[in-house]
Amino acid sequence: MAATPPNFFFKMKRSFADVPIDENGKISTTEFLEAAESLVSLFDLLGSAAFSVVQMDMNGNIKKIRDRQLANPVISSTLQDIVLSEKVDKHRTASVGLIWLTRGLQLTAVALRRNIESSEELAESFTKAYGETLIKYHSLVVRPVFKLAMKACPYRKDFYGKLGDNYDAVKEQLLVWLAGLEQNVKIIMDFFESGNLAKGL
Template structure:
């Protein structure tokens, strides 16, 4: 029996060598993660998806123009550091915040089986993205959190074999959390997010 994760690029498959993250594999895994929001079944999540997709495009555009300086995500940030244009660096920072929110939301959902997703996603939003959003953006995201499906319906959409779904989800989630942490640690180490 197939699951949502079958045939998709998992974060478990993204090469991370000496804490350097492969750019093209990361982008493929991220594009497949964005499809997860389709399962939430509400147009309220379009804003989340379009934001993440836009940031993926900024990074991919840099990769296509400068393949030799974009092998890893860290290479991109270091390449842009010297110049004035920090479009990909900003895109990666905002994308990472979106990924952190997604990871936190799924972690809280997995760790609290008695809680519905409206509660776990709202909690994750309040712990991650809310501090970066202004008073115009917050209500849009809060509306999206309220539009989460029932937990049982969402997990059914992930696949019939719930044991397989959970095993894949936990592996995917651990890899995602690790990658997000590496990116944030890297930004912090060089203060690369300043002014972005």
């Protein structure tokens, strides 16, 4: 049996499928941030400067969470612990970063799920996903910037070609990674909603 040729998923620092989640549904902070950084690098493959605003937004939110983790490592081992500790402190910088990062991750998850299960071009999948996810949180000033980025996606054949030479292998790994991403997003969204923790964020 021939070995699978290296592709994007082999090169990423951490897959969302490999982010530890404990028996209480708490997500490990360090590995989550590594997986999020790997996702940000995915936007490099989309090959448009328009996506720099999306990457900057995500990287800024990753930094907010990591800064809190570095400042308070004992109470920052999981994402949920960070949010709950900030609720007590009434200083919610990392919580703001996490909810906005998760919204961006949700956009990516919805777009790629639509695309992999259809024959849509990426621009259509991302535009529709934006309309289902992030747009309701964005101001009238920000929306055109993100809409432009969504329309700047490459053709799907070019994008999947950049992920790797073997489409079947790429699709298999993408689906595993995507399932992990969706699981992380759902856990975080449910956590914020269950405690009304996203209010004001």
